[in-house]
Amino acid sequence: MRALMLDFQPRHRSxxxxxxxxxxxVVLALTCVVIQQHLSVEAEQQxxxxxxxxxVLTGDTGTKVSLTPAETREQAQNLAEMRKVSQQLRRPWERLFATLEAMPRENIALLTLTPxxxxxxxxxxxxxRDLEAMLDFHxxxxxxxxxxxxxxLSHEIVANVPEQPVRFNLSATWEIGDANP
Structure with missing residues (x-):
């Protein structure tokens, strides 16, 4: 009979x-660590x-830097322009258009509306079509x-057209009543 060879700890062969x-x-783990550090640095920079x-966008520079007079004027002009646009957008346009469209205009042609x-x-x-139609529209x-x-504001009779229509400009105060701000 052969001798039993019990090897409870076999040799690991590499x-x-x-x-x-x-x-x-190991190389993959080190590469991941280096990439992670690089991304952390880049995220901090961003x-x-x-x-x-x-x-810069909110105007909070963190320090009290005074603006030059020209920069202050430019900033004030930009702010005034933004307020003007905001006021224009808050106007009740639908009511004005509905009012103008509801008016009988068989002898009138609207050319421009400048608020x-x-x-x-x-x-x-x-x-x-004629002076009487203009006065009636007014x-x-x-x-x-x-x-x-x-x-x-002004009117003129267009002489070079056979019907001789009257072109005119009106100015009016636009009442906003209970419009939402």
Whole structure:
């Protein structure tokens, strides 16, 4: 009978494949650590740029830097322009258009409508078939709830057209009533 050979701790034989897998794993782990550190640094830089941009956009520079008079004027002009646009957008446009569309205009052609939100006025350029139609349109505008203080700015009879229509410009105060701000 053969002798039993009990080897409870067999020898591990290292093969080149095992060593190469171990080396590859170590290289992969080190590469991941280096990439993670690089991404952390880059994320911190991006956060710093974001904070700087936010401060610039909100006007908070963190330090009390005084603006030159020219920069102050430019900033004031930009703010005034933004307020003007905001006022224009808050106007009750639908009511004004509905009022103008509801008026009988068989002898009138509206050409332009130019609002001035700062002054609360609107300028209307139109063309009438004759002077009587122009005056009637003027009176009907004055009678509306939306417009008041309607005044004739200019008018001219177009002589080179056979019908000789009247082109005219009106100015009116645009009442906003209970419009939402």
């Amino acid at each position: 093969t080149p494949l095992g060593w190469s897998l171990l080396a590859g794993g 956060q710093g740029h974001l904070q700087t941009t936010q401060r 001035d939100a700062r002054k609360g006025q609107v300028r209307i350029s139109a063309e009438a 009176q009907r505008l004055e009678a509306t709830d939306e417009l008041s203080d309607v005044s004739l």
